Amino acid sequence: MNYNNIHINRIFKILDNKDQIYLIFIFVLAFLSGLLEIAGIASIIPFIGIISDPQYLENKEYLTNITNYLGYDYNDSRIFFGVLSIVLFISINLYNIFYNWKTVMFTAYLESKMSAIVLKKYLDQSYSFFVNSNPSVLIKNVLDESSQLCTGFIYPYIEIIARIMILTLISILLFNVNYKLFIGSTLLISIIYLLIYRFLKNTMSDYGEKKIILNSLRFKTVKEVFDNLKDVKFYSIEDYYTKMFSKSASDFSLNAGRAAIYQTIPRYIIEIILFGGVFLSIIYLISSNSSLVSYLPTISVFILAAYRSIPMLQNIFVNLTNVKLNYPVLKIVEDAINLNQKKPIINETIPSLQNSIRFENITFGYKNNNNIIDSLSFKIQKGGMTSIIGTTGIGKTTLIDIFLGFYNQKNGYIKIDDNIVTDENRANLLKSIGYVSQTTSLQQKSIAENIAVGIDTKHIDYDRIKKVSKILELDELIKHLDDSYETDIGEKGVKISGGQRQKIGIARALYLQPSILILDESTNALDTVSESRIIKNIKKFNKDITIIMITHRLSALKLSDTILMLKNNKMFNLKLSDKKNLNEIDRIINDYDERNKC
Incomplete structure (x- = not known):
């Protein structure tokens, strides 16, 4: 009993x-x-x-x-x-x-x-x-x-x-x-x-x-x-x-x-x-x-x-x-x-980015593993496009994940100008960020619903969707579709190409009208000409936007205002005009291409 x-x-x-x-x-x-x-x-x-x-x-x-x-x-x-x-x-x-x-x-x-x-x-x-x-x-x-x-x-x-x-x-x-x-x-x-x-x-x-x-x-x-x-x-x-x-x-x-x-x-x-x-x-x-x-x-x-x-x-x-x-x-x-209760979101405000994003003495390691980032410090200036390059597995994406709150660093902190990013103010910070991951996750829904993801269809701003579609050159695709923005793209976007999937992913980020745009290998399915036009369009239509791009493509680096290389737990500022820097970049790109060969 x-x-x-x-x-x-x-x-x-x-x-x-x-x-x-x-x-x-x-x-x-x-x-x-x-x-x-x-x-x-x-x-x-x-x-x-x-x-x-x-x-x-x-x-x-x-x-x-x-x-x-x-x-x-x-x-x-x-x-x-x-x-x-x-x-x-x-x-x-x-x-x-x-x-x-x-x-x-x-x-x-x-x-x-x-x-x-x-x-x-x-x-x-x-x-x-x-x-x-x-x-x-x-x-x-x-x-x-x-x-x-x-x-x-x-x-x-x-x-x-x-x-x-x-x-x-x-x-x-x-x-x-x-x-x-x-x-x-x-x-x-x-x-x-x-x-x-x-x-x-x-x-x-x-x-x-x-x-x-x-x-x-x-x-x-x-x-x-x-x-x-x-x-x-x-x-x-x-x-x-x-x-x-x-x-x-x-x-x-x-x-x-x-x-x-x-x-x-x-x-x-x-x-x-x-x-x-x-x-x-x-x-x-x-x-x-x-x-x-x-x-x-x-x-x-x-x-x-x-x-x-x-x-x-x-x-x-x-x-x-x-x-x-x-x-x-x-x-x-x-x-x-009985899993840990989600902490109540405390919507502390954090002033918008005025000068720079600073990573101070960041240390991080996965559970039961050695640190992959140890006391790393560097700065990203507001405006323009900053590209981060480095060998595979060195921690570039992990730095972005820490910034976005996916992981918590063991030590150190991140600052927006002089304001430390905390769990209490990160929710408000994220409202100003657009993020496109390495793998664009698409749903078996319309193009419009995939761009305005998580928004009820009756509240979708179609004027904004048309604007970002033009920036991403999606309007050329949509012109030839019978159902226009209401076209179903299939499970995981199977009905469209890899490049078009990445364009929708970037359009999704821009739909939120961010002041900071993070692209993590988000243009590697595009040809270099399309990539160049899209980056230029983003800068043209969002003059104050700060773009942070992780990439292994020389074409993207040429579009960058600043190039940072992560190596040996340090961040180096590179110039394409420097032959030594260019050789280092070529070595990293060739290594990445070799690893990703079919």
């Missing part, structure tokens, strides 16, 4: 006050269902008694009082109690439809809510959380495990408690009808179910653990396929992934099938024993010349009770095994909900 109480407490902890109250309301509905059940079962006693023995009515004073009050004779009484039984059983079933509807809809509501809560909890985590997590596992937890918690754990618990309440009320009735028969049959059923449950308990726990692992494999394989579709097609490894998925999918289905089979076993055993016992009792009474009529009301009520109770007992057993099977899911969702 303590084990169950722990589960109930844990369920209540992940629900808010409103949901807790509604859950209690569901239990109240279950209790009322139990009262109706015993009324329906009890109503069969006088009906069977009267139709089987005319003297039955005279021997039961409370029935005589009822029929006398209503003015019914024997025939009227038979009809009355028969109709009463029918009305009660119709009422019970109609009420149970209502109760089940309320329960299922509550579970469905929790299912969607829990998935949204888990997603929100994940999104509230720092960028490093996602770097250290498996994306397919996070996706599975949001879409599948959160849902499974409600349908495979919370709903079964509601059903278990509800059915126990109803069975308790039915048991009270049967105890009063014939306590010896009730105690005997209850002990027999309990022993059978306990033995079966004890035998299957560990097996179902193992199946639950396997289910989580196999489900993760299914999600991981499918995600790998669709994330690397070009490679899958190019290397003709469709069969490899099909076999991999088929194996995990087959194991997952077999695991679920075995669990389902074990859940149905008790019902058939109980039905054999109970109904076999009833008919054997009737045969015994007939063969011993006992008065079957006198036992008929009791036999009838126990048969009816068994008819109503056996599905409930089976329901309890199935849901107990479901709870066992899905117990690991509770831990997964609890872990997600």
Whole structure:
């Protein structure tokens, strides 16, 4: 019982006050269902008694009082109690439809809510959380495990408690009808179910653990396929992934099938024993010349009770095994909900950039690794375009990630003029920054929605979209599209070229009207002529903008006002006119090109 109480407490902890109250309301509905059940079962006693023995009515004073009050004779009484039984059983079933509807809809509501809560909890985590997590596992937890918690754990618990309440009320009735028969049959059923449950308990726990692992494999394989579709097609490894998925999918289905089979076993055993016992009792009474009529009301009520109770007992057993099977899911969702709470955003203002961005003694290293940046200091002047170059993996992108708040430096600070960038004022700083990462992330939506990402379609500023599209020379593409800015570009922008995807990424950043634009290898899919025109257009239409570009292209460096080279934890100011500098740049570019050859 303590084990169950722990589960109930844990369920209540992940629900808010409103949901807790509604859950209690569901239990109240279950209790009322139990009262109706015993009324329906009890109503069969006088009906069977009267139709089987005319003297039955005279021997039961409370029935005589009822029929006398209503003015019914024997025939009227038979009809009355028969109709009463029918009305009660119709009422019970109609009420149970209502109760089940309320329960299922509550579970469905929790299912969607829990998935949204888990997603929100994940999104509230720092960028490093996602770097250290498996994306397919996070996706599975949001879409599948959160849902499974409600349908495979919370709903079964509601059903278990509800059915126990109803069975308790039915048991009270049967105890009063014939306590010896009730105690005997209850002990027999309990022993059978306990033995079966004890035998299957560990097996179902193992199946639950396997289910989580196999489900993760299914999600991981499918995600790998669709994330690397070009490679899958190019290397003709469709069969490899099909076999991999088929194996995990087959194991997952077999695991679920075995669990389902074990859940149905008790019902058939109980039905054999109970109904076999009833008919054997009737045969015994007939063969011993006992008065079957006198036992008929009791036999009838126990048969009816068994008819109503056996599905409930089976329901309890199935849901107990479901709870066992899905117990690991509770831990997964609890872990997600208990992740560090996102700190309230304190919107401290920070003055806009007037002179320079300064990195002072920045030290950073990934968890359990040596520092990749150590006491680095440098300055980026306002206005114009500053390009940063350096060998692959030296920490250029990491510096940008620190500036944007994706990572926290171990030591040092960043200043906008004389103002230190902090967690409290970074939110306001980011409003003035446009950022385009190495990989432009596009959605299967229209061009307009991809440029004005995260903005409701009815609030999109199309004049601004047209302006940035002209700067990025996207207007030439859009002129030839039937749906213009409403053209769907496909999943990850698969319907357009790599260069066009990068243009949309830069347009997205410019749509925000930033004063600082950060481009991290964001023009490498463009030809050098297009790159040159676009950079010039950005400068022309945004004269005060400060552009920070990480690049390995000489063409981009030639467009820069300042070139910084990161080397040996120091930042050097380079001039293309210096032959020694140019040789160093050529070496870095050639090394980068060599690494990125197909």
